[in-house]
Amino acid sequence: EPEVTQTPSHQVTQMGQEVILRCVPISNHLYFYWYRQILGQKVEFLVSFYNNEISEKSEIFDDQFSVERPDGSNFTLKIRSTKLEDSAMYFCASSELGRTYEQYFGPGTRLTVT
């Protein structure tokens, strides 16, 4: 069964460093999303992406964050200058045209900022 994959599974970085989290969405999906989950808290929406553009972003998704679809398969989240409070699980999700509410999540990248 097709699935969303994410790399790396765990990333440790120092405060102020740039990180890029990578995702390969399900191949026939056209809508892509990033969510994050701080330990013990709710899953929170960060950004949605369609047709090479951001569709919607949350207040969390400030100028330090960016997303890109550099080729036909990858979808990336970049954090330019990480802060301690960016430590969280980051989930990529994708959905197909016509059923965009059915989002399939990847296994996540655990980001630890020290």
Place this chain on the structure above:
Amino acid sequence: TQLLEQSPQFLSIQEGENLTVYCNSSSVFSSLQWYRQEPGEGPVLLVTVVTGGEVKKLKRLTFQFGDARKDSSLHITAAQPGDTGLYLCAGARAIQGAQKLVFGQGTRLTINP
């Protein structure tokens, strides 16, 4: 602000018992999703409900969307230890286009053998 409140937050019952968990909001959602999440993993989609009053069954799990599309419930019949996990509800407001899912805080279910 759209909020989804799940209750109970924690539930521990014996194998074979029935249980219901709830997902409530003051806002109307166009659809509601139920996910299950294991520790350190991503949410796994169980079901989507889109029509007010809709009932969907997945083996021993029954999902219902409230008539007003503001609430949902998950009922498990004859719970088994394999049902142990974190159950999340998530709602979408839009009908089409890219969706922002709003998640509840989850119900952590433990089924004791």
